[in-house]
Amino acid sequence: MxxxxxxxxxxxxxxxxxxxxxxxxxxxxxxxxxxxxxxxxxxxxxxxxxxxxxxxxxxxxxxxxxxxxxxxxxxxxxxxxxxxxxxxxxxxxxxxxxxxxxxxxxxxxxxxxxxxxxxxxxxxxxxxxxxxxxxxxxxxxxxxxLPPSTLVRAGLVAPEVMDPLGLMEPSGEEGKRLDVSVNNELCHRYGFCQAEAPEVFQLTKDGRLRYESRPETRLSDKTRSAARCCPMRAIDLRERSL
Structure with missing residues (x-):
């Protein structure tokens, strides 16, 4: 386990x-x-x-x-x-x-x-x-x-340990929005991303993955968690200022 x-x-x-x-x-x-x-x-x-x-x-x-x-x-x-x-x-x-x-x-x-x-x-x-x-x-x-940000705020896990790929939201006051892209060659459609962020990633009945390329700011934490949990590392996130 x-x-x-x-x-x-x-x-x-x-x-x-x-x-x-x-x-x-x-x-x-x-x-x-x-x-x-x-x-x-x-x-x-x-x-x-x-x-x-x-x-x-x-x-x-x-x-x-x-x-x-x-x-x-x-x-x-x-x-x-x-x-x-x-x-x-x-x-x-x-x-x-x-x-x-x-x-x-x-x-x-x-x-x-x-x-x-x-x-x-x-x-x-x-x-x-x-x-x-x-x-x-x-x-x-x-x-x-528990959400990764909650563990970090509670001091249970350091940010660099919780998020080795640097996918967690920075602590600055300025808001950031994410651009999402998925590498179709790497993606095996296991569904971990959908489990973490169902508002952003959805697996269709025919096995295809649909996702929001520019999710809302309130979904940033879930999107980062989905990228972190992807076993194939197929999700690429880029930040941009609001």
Whole structure:
């Protein structure tokens, strides 16, 4: 989850490079799915429990809510992984929404882990490790949905770290307006720009990207955020005085 946020926001691009972040995200995501699959498959193999594959992969089959929450979270992550590998078979908006569903999956899996440990009587043993892993990921999820300018004003992130490409609005009093252009050769139409600034960028049903070349000043922050989140760096912004 944390490296997925780094991939989408580019917060640590200057230190590692975008390709390194994306590759690390893929490795961690694959490991997470592998561990989750091993955890699920082990239950039908136990000799002291009657726990078939139907209870492992069908939510609410056995009536235990904590199991169902874990199954739903794991299957949401599987759906995101599948649509990523077969992205050409899905519309861009569909792929983006399914991939954003991993935030919900993360919450479900945290709930499943907590109540599972409590039911097994091991919460007093694993609680410290669980909190240690949850706090960084949970904090990043919260910061992910805050505007970059808010994080900078609060002093949580320095402007040069928050915006390594220099896309954030300068602090001067004079207003600036943006000219937007998109490199069609670089743009893969993933839809991150639309998620950040739907008033400026729109993906049509036939897969084309439409955008406002001169958005209103009130949309400048969203436009900069969209350019910063573009994984292909296809959006070019130029400032001009009002």
């Amino acid at each position: 944390a490296w997925g946020i780094f991939t989408a926001t580019g917060w640590v691009t200057r230190m590692t490079g975008r390709e390194a972040i994306r590759s690390t995200h893929m490795v961690f995501a694959t490991m997470t799915l592998a561990f989750g699959l091993v955890h699920a498959v082990c239950f039908p193999l136990l000799t002291d429990l009657v726990f078939g594959f139907d209870k492992v992969f069908i939510p609410f089959w056995d009536g235990i809510t904590r199991h169902a929450v874990g199954i739903i979270g794991f299957e949401l992550m599987l759906a995101a992984a599948f649509t990523t590998g077969a992205r050409n078979l899905f519309k861009y908006r569909t792929w983006l929404r399914i991939h954003q569903g991993t935030y919900i999956a993360f919450v479900f899996l945290v709930i499943h882990s907590f109540f599972g440990a409590a039911a097994n009587g091991t919460l007093n043993v694993v609680w410290l490790g669980g909190i240690t892993l949850f706090i960084p990921a949970g904090l990043l999820c919260g910061l992910r949905f």
